[in-house]
Amino acid sequence: QVQLVESGGGWVQAGGSLRLSCAAAGRAFSSWTMGGFRQAPGKGRKFVAAVSQSGGQTYYADSVRGRFTISRDNAKNTVYLQMNSLKPEDTAVYYCAADPRGTGLYYYNSYRYDYWGQGTQVTVSS
Numbered sequence: 001q002v003q004l005v006e007s008g009g010g011w012v013q014a015g016g017s018l019r020l021s022c023a024a025a026g027r028a029f030s031s032w033t034m035g036g037f038r039q040a041p042g043k044g045r046k047f048v049a050a051v052s053q054s055g056g057q058t059y060y061a062d063s064v065r066g067r068f069t070i071s072r073d074n075a076k077n078t079v080y081l082q083m084n085s086l087k088p089e090d091t092a093v094y095y096c097a098a099d100p101r102g103t104g105l106y107y108y109n110s111y112r113y114d115y116w117g118q119g120t121q122v123t124v125s126s
Contacts, residue, residue, distance in 0.1 A: 001025070001026070002024065002025065002026040002098060002100075002114075002115040003024070003025040003026070003115075004022055004023070004024050004025075004096050004097070004098060004115055004116060004117035004118075005022070005023045005024075005025075005117060005118070006020060006021065006022050006094065006095070006096055006117040006118060006119060006120040007020070007021050007022075007023070007120060008020040008021050008120060009094060009120030009121045009122045010121075010122070010123070011123045011124075011125065012086055012122075012123070012124055012125075013124070013125055014086060014087055014088055014124055014125065014126050015085060015086065016086050016124070017082070017083060017084045017085075017086065018083050018086065018122060019080060019081070019082050019083070020036075020080065020081040020083065020094055020096075020120060020122075021078055021079075021080055022034070022036075022078065022079045022080075022081075022096030022117055023076075023077060023078050024077045024078070024079070024098065025077070026077070026098075026115075028100065029074060029077040029098075030053060030054075030074040031053055031100070031102045032053065032098045032099060032100050032102055033050060033051070033052060033053065033098070033099040033101070033102050033103065033104050033107055033112075034050065034051050034070075034072060034079040034096060034097070034098055034099075035047065035048075035049070035050040035051075035096070035097045035098075035099065035107055035110075035112075035113055036048040036049045036050065036070060036079075036081050036094060036095070036096055036097070037094070037095045037097060037110055038090075038092035038093065038094045038095065038122075039092055039093050039095070039119075040089075040091060040092040040093075041092075045095070045110050046061065047061050047107075047108040047109070047110070048060070048061055048064055048068065048081070048094070049061065049064065049068055049070040049081060050070065050104070050107035050108070051070045051071065051072050051079060052102075052104050053102050053104075054074075055071060055072045055074070057104065058070050058071075059104075059107050059108070061108075063089075064083075064090075067083065067084050067085045067086075068081060068082065068083050068084070069081070069082040069084075070082075079096060081094070081096075083122070086122075086124045087124060088124050088125065088126045089124075090122060090124050091122060091123050091124050092121075092122060093119040093120065093121050093122075094119065094120050094121075094122050095116055095117055095118075095119045096116070096117045097110070097113035097115060097116045097117070098113060098114065098115040098116075099112050099113045099114065100114055100115070
């Protein structure tokens with residue numbers, strides 16, 4: 001049984017920062033590719049960032065590259081998304097997801113991920 005629990009969402013003014021955490025319950029966390037997605041009201045779920053099994057490779061959507069940083073601590077079974085220079089258009093529900101295959105292929109595709117957290121709301125005001 002894999003469980004992902006997100007935390008760290010909230011309200012922030014434009015230009016501010018938030019750090020999201022995703023704690024995983026599962027024995028094989030270090031073998032999973034971990035991804036982050038977001039869904040704004042009335043829109044589909046979109047890729048934000050992903051991190052490889054070891055954390056050595058990271059991937060970002062163009063819209064967040066240079067502002068967001070994804071990382072992981074395999075000893076703590078936790079992945080982090082540091083979000084800086086937030087913009088109103090970053091407002092969305094943010095989800096973490098796990099791909100147990102761990103290959104890193106198609107990391108941008110939500111269908112690749114088998115397990116999802118419950119989501120955490122991020123609201124950025126102008």
